[in-house]
Amino acid sequence: MNRTESGLFTRARESTRRVTESDSNTRDGKDQRAIADSEDNNDNAESDRSSSSACSSLEAAVDSSSGPAPLSRVVGSFIAPPPSKEHMDWHTLRSLLYLLRFGSVASPHRDPTVLAALDQTQKAVLALLEEWWTGQAHDKILPKMKQYTFFHALESAADESTFDFHLETLESLACEGDLPFLHEAARIYRLSLSSGEDDPSRYMEYVERIPQDMRESAEDQYHGNMGTLYSCELDPLEQTSYQKSFREVAADVSARERIARHALTHVNSGRMENPSSGAMLEKSRLKDFSQPIPTILDPCHWLASNEAVGFPWYLWDIELGCTVRTTEIPSENIRYSIVSHTWGRLRDGEAMESVCGVPWRVPKITRYDVKLLPQMIKDAGFSEPYIWMDLLCIPQEMSVDWQLAICKAELPRQLAIFRNASTAVVWLNDVASWKSTEGAIVWMGLRYLGDDPTGPARYTGLYDLDTGCDIAAPNASSPCGLVKADIIEDAEDTEQEQVPSAWFTSLWTLQEILIRPDMVLLDKNWQPLAIGNTLLITLDSLVSLAGELSATEDAPIGAESLLSMFHDRHLSLLRIESRLVPLVLGANRVSTCPRAPAIMSAMGATNWFRGRTLQQFQSPEEADLLVLGCYPLDFVNEVLDLSGAAFFSCTTTTATLVMDDDTGTKPAPGYPLQGTMLPFMPIPANLYQGVLEPGDAQVDDIDHSSVSSWRIHLDGSVTLPTVAIIASNSIELQSSCQLKCLIQCNDPENITSLHTVWGVLPLYDWIRRFGGDAHAICTRLSEEHIVGIIIHRWANSNSYVKAGGFSYGWPDTFGGPDEENKIVPELLTVLDVNWHVL
Numbered sequence: 001m002n003r004t005e006s007g008l009f010t011r012a013r014e015s016t017r018r019v020t021e022s023d024s025n026t027r028d029g030k031d032q033r034a035i036a037d038s039e040d041n042n043d044n045a046e047s048d049r050s051s052s053s054a055c056s057s058l059e060a061a062v063d064s065s066s067g068p069a070p071l072s073r074v075v076g077s078f079i080a081p082p083p084s085k086e087h088m089d090w091h092t093l094r095s096l097l098y099l100l101r102f103g104s105v106a107s108p109h110r111d112p113t114v115l116a117a118l119d120q121t122q123k124a125v126l127a128l129l130e131e132w133w134t135g136q137a138h139d140k141i142l143p144k145m146k147q148y149t150f151f152h153a154l155e156s157a158a159d160e161s162t163f164d165f166h167l168e169t170l171e172s173l174a175c176e177g178d179l180p181f182l183h184e185a186a187r188i189y190r191l192s193l194s195s196g197e198d199d200p201s202r203y204m205e206y207v208e209r210i211p212q213d214m215r216e217s218a219e220d221q222y223h224g225n226m227g228t229l230y231s232c233e234l235d236p237l238e239q240t241s242y243q244k245s246f247r248e249v250a251a252d253v254s255a256r257e258r259i260a261r262h263a264l265t266h267v268n269s270g271r272m273e274n275p276s277s278g279a280m281l282e283k284s285r286l287k288d289f290s291q292p293i294p295t296i297l298d299p300c301h302w303l304a305s306n307e308a309v310g311f312p313w314y315l316w317d318i319e320l321g322c323t324v325r326t327t328e329i330p331s332e333n334i335r336y337s338i339v340s341h342t343w344g345r346l347r348d349g350e351a352m353e354s355v356c357g358v359p360w361r362v363p364k365i366t367r368y369d370v371k372l373l374p375q376m377i378k379d380a381g382f383s384e385p386y387i388w389m390d391l392l393c394i395p396q397e398m399s400v401d402w403q404l405a406i407c408k409a410e411l412p413r414q415l416a417i418f419r420n421a422s423t424a425v426v427w428l429n430d431v432a433s434w435k436s437t438e439g440a441i442v443w444m445g446l447r448y449l450g451d452d453p454t455g456p457a458r459y460t461g462l463y464d465l466d467t468g469c470d471i472a473a474p475n476a477s478s479p480c481g482l483v484k485a486d487i488i489e490d491a492e493d494t495e496q497e498q499v500p501s502a503w504f505t506s507l508w509t510l511q512e513i514l515i516r517p518d519m520v521l522l523d524k525n526w527q528p529l530a531i532g533n534t535l536l537i538t539l540d541s542l543v544s545l546a547g548e549l550s551a552t553e554d555a556p557i558g559a560e561s562l563l564s565m566f567h568d569r570h571l572s573l574l575r576i577e578s579r580l581v582p583l584v585l586g587a588n589r590v591s592t593c594p595r596a597p598a599i600m601s602a603m604g605a606t607n608w609f610r611g612r613t614l615q616q617f618q619s620p621e622e623a624d625l626l627v628l629g630c631y632p633l634d635f636v637n638e639v640l641d642l643s644g645a646a647f648f649s650c651t652t653t654t655a656t657l658v659m660d661d662d663t664g665t666k667p668a669p670g671y672p673l674q675g676t677m678l679p680f681m682p683i684p685a686n687l688y689q690g691v692l693e694p695g696d697a698q699v700d701d702i703d704h705s706s707v708s709s710w711r712i713h714l715d716g717s718v719t720l721p722t723v724a725i726i727a728s729n730s731i732e733l734q735s736s737c738q739l740k741c742l743i744q745c746n747d748p749e750n751i752t753s754l755h756t757v758w759g760v761l762p763l764y765d766w767i768r769r770f771g772g773d774a775h776a777i778c779t780r781l782s783e784e785h786i787v788g789i790i791i792h793r794w795a796n797s798n799s800y801v802k803a804g805g806f807s808y809g810w811p812d813t814f815g816g817p818d819e820e821n822k823i824v825p826e827l828l829t830v831l832d833v834n835w836h837v838l
Helices: 007-021 023-027 030-064 071-075 085-102 112-117 120-134 141-155 160-173 176-191 201-219 221-234 243-268 370-380 401-419 435-451 465-476 507-515 539-547 557-568 571-575 581-586 596-603 614-618 633-648 705-709 763-768
Strands: 314-317 322-325 336-340 347-353 362-365 386-388 423-427 483-489 494-500 520-522 718-728 740-745 757-762 773-782 785-793 801-809 829-837
Touching (some): 071 085, 071 120, 085 141, 085 221, 120 221, 120 243, 141 160, 141 176, 141 221, 160 176, 201 221, 221 243, 243 435, 243 465, 243 539, 336 507, 362 370, 401 507, 401 596, 423 507, 435 465, 435 557, 483 557, 494 557, 507 581, 507 596, 539 557, 557 571, 571 581, 581 596, 633 773, 705 718, 718 763, 740 763, 763 773
Parallel strands (some): 336 423, 423 520
Antiparallel strands (some): 314 386, 347 362, 483 494, 718 773, 718 829, 740 757, 740 801, 785 801
């Protein structure tokens, strides 16, 4: 996404231009400035009412929108708005300082009233701004940016009395570290009012340096995005419909910057040791670290807030060492952490064991002794008094009626259980140590900083980044702890294959990471993954960093294995905002239990499950009653109802013309085609492993009415009674239009290709290149956007296969502002066809 320039940087140019244009007046000193102030006051008096009205109208528009509430709305409940838009820069900075003083959990002046006014996402956004504003001692860009921000806030004063008021207000809110910047800004401002011994030309020299300094900030990836976030969150005049996107980008960039900054500091401290020199520094426990800032700010945003109400039935009391009913704990005292882990494949048959403090027996696990869990949890050092862990908090004996009933009630409530937890951790009981993983992350952080054009210049007085990578590499000289080597033997050769930790292949844990992507990783000894003893590494921050890097020849084994694992498991899709991600990523994940309950909470598709009786819940699923052998039809239909036409719009990098379950060979023309209209499809192991991705859709898109008639069958095929066609090679349409669309589709002239073709191409010409019948069908559209699928069949076939998808955006994306390219209903030919699509 291209970052738009924020008001912070735009006004830097305006300030310089204003002063430069009035250069002669300013150099005349105080008298000329007084005249200008007088004119400003007159203008302000006339514009106060209209400006306040404009600000009120803007805030009302934001209030009525469906977008996230900006921080300025919270501030508006505690401090008065500025008298006019001319004072907006002062008000914006005052708002930030107010929230940092009274709304930050780390501030000694924090006010419970202000804290209560912030929702979870706003708290995370404020934490991002606080991290940026307080900064890093070696960051050379931040001091210049803060200096300018304070200066511009004071410069908006039209007279000395207003200036004094603005200065006193900021002084009362600023932390001690900000006061030098504030006072220097005040000194520079006073130069413009001075005569005699203080030369106003020094003021001009400072102002003329602003464009260069602020250009450096705006071009810097981290400071540029944070400056944009600052403006759109706290300046009512800068609020935009892209606010959610600005938040996401800022959080993403901040996560990578945070890891890189700590990696650089860690290397500079000399704490990285050669593997042969002995053990790493002793690690801290969980409660010794600051709570991490999430990278994905609003996970599973498609789920209604009322679905996340309430607490679990049971929690584990760490101090007492027993399972307790949450109804027996005052709600204000319920603070718990989630412990995610995988154990279904580790069961010792049907054996069960008693654990002290747990009112039911739990499955016996082969990898560890479940009877030792209470002490392990106590030694881990959680900062919360309670934890939730399924073995200890969900009854496990399905032959006991009361336990069965509670288990059935809790499974569709995983959203509430996970979202209402204070923190979440992953216990990877097959990871022996974090040594190589930490070394790999340090190396990756330094490499990321080196790849950032402004990264090396941002931090001064620290190691050269290449030197830092060389220092970090020895600690990443073995595969990272998240992967392990399996020995593969055949008749001709023996080799090692790196496979991920079992947690990354479990279907149940996929749902958990989607709801709580901010999980901290723990090894088998409950030690957290961290850089040194300063920064906890969360899963979402690791996904962000890995998504920006690729394995290079100079990458140490640890970094290479970590990057390969994240890319092979397609974990970057966790950053895609789609209800369909669990189905897409879940296709190749393992579950020893029925698959639908493992992901239904993250999709909001739980009605089918709640409607089942205890007997149905207890009975094993019959494979021939599951769609593609995976999910119950009523579950799939509920997901379809929730997702709409987007359900059919996933794209894939695997060409659907080559699916041969029996031989895996490349078929000749005329071979019965195979593919999928669904967002999931088991792919034969001997064929190219592509990945489905949720299709492109815009906020204003609506489903075409014809899609509501489409019906899914147990074999995964779909019947299309009615379709809206926009291009065809065999049907004469009522209207034709040559749209250049973004197409991801099988190559119609190379059906043996394993990969799809991706590019901006003329849709009608592309459809005509197919042999047999091919059609482009609309699934979603708006006045300026259309999304659809391409289906194809051979001349002698009764069934179609989905060959790909297309999207078109008018006028910005592909076409240009030609009226004839604007999407109107007349461009679509709606037909009753009753087609069958595999």
